[in-house]
Amino acid sequence: MKSYASFREIQNDLQRGTISCHDLVRHYLSNIDEKAHLNVFLSVYADEALSRAKEIDHKIKTGTAGKLAGLVVGLKDVLAYKDHPLQASSKILNGFISQYNATAVQRLLDADAIIIGRQNCDEFAMGSSNENSAFGPVLNDIDNTRVPGGSSGGSAVAVMADMCQVSLGSDTGGSVRQPAAFCGVVGLKPTYSRISRFGLVAYASSFDCIGIFSKSVEDVALVLEVIAGADEFDSTVSLQPVQPYSEALHTGNTQKKRIAYIRELTSEALQPEIRENIFRVINKLKQEGNSVEEVEFPLMDYILPTYYILATAEASSNLSRFDGVRYGHRSERTTDLESMYKKSRSEGFGKEVQRRILLGTFVLSASYYDAYYTKAQKVRRIIREKTKEILKKFDFIVMPITPTTAFKIGEHTDNPLEMYLADLFSVQANVVGLPAISIPCGKDKNGLPIGLQVIADDFEELKLLQFSKYIIGLNQ
């Protein structure tokens, strides 16, 4: 079976009867099997997916199939799927079985999508390379000595290597867009609160977003319109109506756009080929009659520290629930209640997770709360206001998603700060809450994919997706 570039092609072939959902699932299962060395899937639900495929094939024949019939999806190991394992790639959740479906998962199932398995990631979604997993690193399919990015590395590689058509991941500081860039696929982080977080393992609750990976903008639009929107299980989720993204994508939007790019794009720290490829797009946008201007963002250097203070603070609080009492790992060396907590947590959490819990505990501790935590909340407001000011004058901000293409496995593992800097361009959208996308934008001299990031204003996913489709068209 061929590798499909979009779900629309799959739907066409299903309608014509040249393929079935059962064939599709077998195709993906055989790719998963063939590329097991990439370490993408932690669980594969082969029999279940095959029998569900048969049911959906029947529904297609009888004309009762849902909107996503034939869509085969993989889930990052941070999304609850009832009666299936869930452990955020951590030893502390060994043996944990989800007792309910995440809202996003429930909506996929209701629309007749097929879930094929659970995907490897950085432990508790903390990482930029997928090297922090209790199950070992995920490898990049283009070059097995390189990382796929993180934390949703498995989800990006699964789409890249045709192990499923779509993956759901999570993006707290770039964890969907950065691996999408390293793997040459499309990755969307919607506006904060656009998709319910119910059933998503919490890392940093004021940043966490469920995100979508696919090979096409059309697929991302379709899945977003199915999973987004109000949900009685998440009191923070937006009540704004969900637009018919997938249909509106084809009506097009021909109006000329005002586009800003940040001055840091000319920075020496950026790999030259990334700069060149992004400027190529910028020049094409100008030729097409759009206005493109350089803007300054003097707060650039403060975005990452703000993110790391607030995200670790929230993580230290969120991860306090892993105490060895109600679920997960409990140490064998337990003597009393306190040693049970300490030993269970120290044995169960990996080093990067412990580092972030400690940092978060530090910035929240009584003597340092104002100097670090409150200070970062204030800077967050300034960063938000300044970014929104740019978006008053421009439709989009265009920037790289990563300073380099996929780096070597082990290249940054000794130095956590060096690894944090890999998120330089991705965290702004999370700190501010804005929707952002990574779309493929050429390759470097080693054939490694480059990603282009586009950021839009709050809840402007439709505009963002239309513009992404337009840019991809320009690039072809």
Next chain:
Amino acid sequence: MKIDRAHLDKIAHLARLEFDEKDAEKMMQDMTAIVDWVEKLKEVNTDGVEPLTTMSYETNMFREDEVKDHLSHERALLNAPKKDNDYFRVPKVIE
């Protein structure tokens, strides 16, 4: 700011974590470097700025206080490392 062993032990206790000699050394180094780095925020003038405390546009969501389906007792206990018929079990707290 230098994070020393006493400081690390205090934070670790608050976070219910513990470190052996070797891990503690590396953790102190990393923490010191990260804390020095985030201190960069002191350069930003935040006089008169209110902290941004929520990212959601929705506030005060009310709903009717109705009894609905919830996680059953059996399911809630299913993932427990130690349990009896009705409860989670932990080491003895009161002598």
